[in-house]
Amino acid sequence: MSVSSPASPHATHASPAGSIPRIGVLGGTFDPIHTGHLALGALFARTLALDELILMPAGQQPQKQGSTPAEHRLAMTRLAATQLAAELARTQPTTRLSVSTREIERAGPSYTVDTLREMRRDIGPQASLSLLIGSDQLVRLDTWHAWRELFDYAHVCAAARPGFRWASASLPLRQVFAEREKSALRVQSTPCGGILIDNSLAVDISATELRATLAQARDAATPPANLPEPVWHYIRAQHLYRA
Template identity: 85%
Template sequence: MGHLALGALFARTLDLDELVLMPAGQQPQKQGSTAAAHRLAMTRLAAEGLAAALAASHPSTQVIVSTREIERAGPSYTVDTLREMRREAGPGASLSLLIGSDQLVRLDTWHAWRELFDYAHICAAARPGFSRETASAPLRKVFAEREKSALGVQSTPCGGILIDDSLAVDISATELRATLAHAQNAAKPPANLPEPVWQYIRAQHLYRA
């Protein structure tokens, strides 16, 4: 639900034409990921609910599920994805990478992280307790140099950072997986998981203890 809330937030804040949900392929910083086919299926189920909600509240945004990364061979680097998307969108379109603040403060551990700004803006939703001071000094310098308003992101192609602290959703994917490991027989899904995704997880026997 945190991912969906982040997408809905920036769909409204940036008046997005398209909101692309993209399951990662082979994640370089993560081992033992759930099979890509399952993650894609769950993303599609979640996207249906998000699309319905946005159709009522913000109908100008089209929700798209992309298989771009899971179809790519080898490690799935975000910079490669953004480079491809920039080439397809052209030099003038405003592109934004939407992430949580937990990833923002460790952005300098990503592959070729400085090049991300050559292709897109980076927009982050701050979780409760977020502090820029937890980022490295070089990264804090980048925050200061590149921070933009929503209008600044909308009106330029790439290169900025937008940090939004209005979401206040504190959901950890690690904690959710731990909850799922012991909740397979529960009558209702965890509060932070869409019902269709919960039913898929149960049917496919995923995330069991």
């Protein structure tokens, strides 16, 4: 398995006879990327039998200000991808892993709906495209730009954090959840439009808390438990997250 860095995913590995290509995109600020992100990607690579898993750091995150410059977040994502690739080689060897610069290279705010629209144009109407997120993002999906249009281009697959509660979502969101809920097999076999919630990932990591830990323990001899070691070495070399 190789880790590549395409600006856009124009091709995927061949799928078994009779199936359609299955692509998952895991985006985020990745400030920094941590083991929770990697665990979420690995989970859905297995659950959806993905042909391709794409890590996509955001360019200009419209709901966050003051993020670390994109070039650092991209570099950290590429370093973390090598660790995830090694895991996938053992657990899901048919999944190709790539890092995309699509949002970083695009001018203006990184609206997910624009990204999925572009990807759908690139991969065609038949492929299964899934947006992979955490449940913390799922319950506030209705704050995203043009959020209802997301389902025109992709499925939304969420990994529930410990303590996830349906009631924390708005009524319109809960109605959409009920109307669009699909099984993993249905997500694999259809292009878009569904919601899949997986409750098996008992991981709850906060990037905000991780940045605070890095600022307070900048001279630590070992990385924090939830940070890939190559990413930690990069952070130290670039003097990131200093108090």
